Amino acid sequence: MTHRLAILDDYQDVAHGFADFAALEASGVTVTTYREPFTSRHALVAALADTTMVIAMRERTAFPREVFEELPALELLVTTGMANAAIDVAAAAEHGVTVCGTPGSPTAAPELTWALLLAIARHLPTEESSLRAGAWQSTVGVELAGKTLGIVGLGKIGRRIAAYGQAFGMDVVAWSQNLTADSAAEAGARPVSKEELFTVADVATLHLRLSPRSENIVGEAELKLLGPEGLLVNTARGPLVDQDALIKALNEGWIRGAALDVFDQEPLQAGHPLLAAPNTVLSPHLGYVTQESYRQFYGGALEDITAWLAGSPVRTITP
Numbered sequence: 001m002t003h004r005l006a007i008l009d010d011y012q013d014v015a016h017g018f019a020d021f022a023a024l025e026a027s028g029v030t031v032t033t034y035r036e037p038f039t040s041r042h043a044l045v046a047a048l049a050d051t052t053m054v055i056a057m058r059e060r061t062a063f064p065r066e067v068f069e070e071l072p073a074l075e076l077l078v079t080t081g082m083a084n085a086a087i088d089v090a091a092a093a094e095h096g097v098t099v100c101g102t103p104g105s106p107t108a109a110p111e112l113t114w115a116l117l118l119a120i121a122r123h124l125p126t127e128e129s130s131l132r133a134g135a136w137q138s139t140v141g142v143e144l145a146g147k148t149l150g151i152v153g154l155g156k157i158g159r160r161i162a163a164y165g166q167a168f169g170m171d172v173v174a175w176s177q178n179l180t181a182d183s184a185a186e187a188g189a190r191p192v193s194k195e196e197l198f199t200v201a202d203v204a205t206l207h208l209r210l211s212p213r214s215e216n217i218v219g220e221a222e223l224k225l226l227g228p229e230g231l232l233v234n235t236a237r238g239p240l241v242d243q244d245a246l247i248k249a250l251n252e253g254w255i256r257g258a259a260l261d262v263f264d265q266e267p268l269q270a271g272h273p274l275l276a277a278p279n280t281v282l283s284p285h286l287g288y289v290t291q292e293s294y295r296q297f298y299g300g301a302l303e304d305i306t307a308w309l310a311g312s313p314v315r316t317i318t319p
Contacts, residue, residue: 004073005053005305007033009060018291019298024305029053037061037267045070052076053308055301058288059084060266065091078304080104080297081288082317085210085237090319098308099317102300109287110160113205113235116259117144120231120281121203142202142256145169150201152194152217153208153236154179154187161205162187173197176208198225203233210237220245223254230255235287238263243274250277261287 005024007015010033015021021031032051038044038061045067048054053076056063063077068091075097079087082101092099119125122141130138149165151158151174158174165172166188174189175197184191194217198204204226208214218232219242226232232255234241243264249255257279266285268274274282288297300315307314 001052002028002030003052003309004030004032004050005055006048006051007031007055009037009057010035011037012289014294015055015298018294019302021302024302041067041070048074053305054078055298055305056080056084056087057297059086062086063092064088068092068095068097076100076305076308076313078102078301079317080301082315083209084317087317089317093319098313100304100308100313101315101317102304103296104288105290105293105296106156107160108290108293109235110157110164112261112283112287113157113161113207113233114164116235116261116281116283117203117205117231117233120233120257120259120279125281144203147171147202148173148200150174150192150197150204151189152176152197152204152206152240154184154189155207155209157236158207159187161207162189170203173200177213194222195225198222198230201226201230203231205233206236206240208236208240210239215239216242218242218246220248223249226255228253228256232258233260234258235261238266247273247277250274250279255279257281261285 013035015033025031044061048071050073052073054074055078057080063086065088077087077092077097078100080102081104087099089099121144123139126139145168147170149170149172151161151172153176154174162172172189173192174184175192175194179191181191206218217240223245246258250258259281261283262285274280304315
């Protein structure tokens with residue numbers, strides 16, 4: 001059987017530089033790379049009509065039940081990372097599609113989180129633009145030492161952020177729906193209620209998985225509690241925050257500012273209100289976009305495909 005592999009959403013056209021997909025092609029597999037995002041489910045299904053294997057980069061392209069129903073040739077779906085909220089894994093199983101994951105970097109997203117926090121605290125994008133335009137020192141930043149860092153979600157990433165905060169001399173508090181006192185203490189954080197976190201935090205940073213339970217977990221009430229001196233950082237998922245409330249908070253000065261790597265719809269469209277909102281640092285979902293991360297993602301995807309072709313799938317993801 002001739003297999004066709006589609007590598008989706010390779011925005012930077014770098015997949016072939018991080019894994020030897022030429023070896024697959026030499027074995028008879030047809031490999032097609034798509035750089036641009038699909039604008040509709042119809043466009044996705046039309047492009048993948050004869051495709052038997054797909055590599056999906058994180059949640060850039062969704063695979064709901066309807067897509068599996070319209071792609072009878074699809075047999076293997078590899079997602080980068082070991083979890084992907086945009087894939088209906090149960091529907092994949094019902095349609096005979098094997099879903100596999102890959103390793104990922106534990107440090108890429110936390111490091112970007114801290115970069116964004118420093119950038120918003122010291123107005124770095126504004127100052128760089130000002131300097132290039134011929135001006136000198138147009139803003140006054142704030143220091144992190146002595147401030148309170150509020151971490152919403154103290155998992156693997158949140159724990160690294162707690163350590164960063166401690167290294168910068170910050171008081172660290174944390175909240176999540178299942179956080180225990182012992183778990184918080186192990187990470188060097190003080191457990192508090194959600195209301196207290198947003199009341200006392202100078203910086204609130206989000207590190208939860210997106211689910212029906214966590215969607216819009218930060219809304220108007222939390223943003224008003226964060227107050228006019230508070231900073232919000234979100235490198236997790238856009239819908240964790242009520243986007244309309246955030247835009248209003250920025251435009252009306254409820255908070256000092258926001259540093260965002262994730263958005264409700266990605267890529268962010270031209271003319272989006274967040275692009276015009278004041279006191280923001282915005283990046284295009286770069287949390288996992290590093291050389292080290294891509295080597296694990298694409299290298300792991302190639303391992304998954306090779307193992308599946310040999311009849312021994314690895315790192316399978318089941319409902």
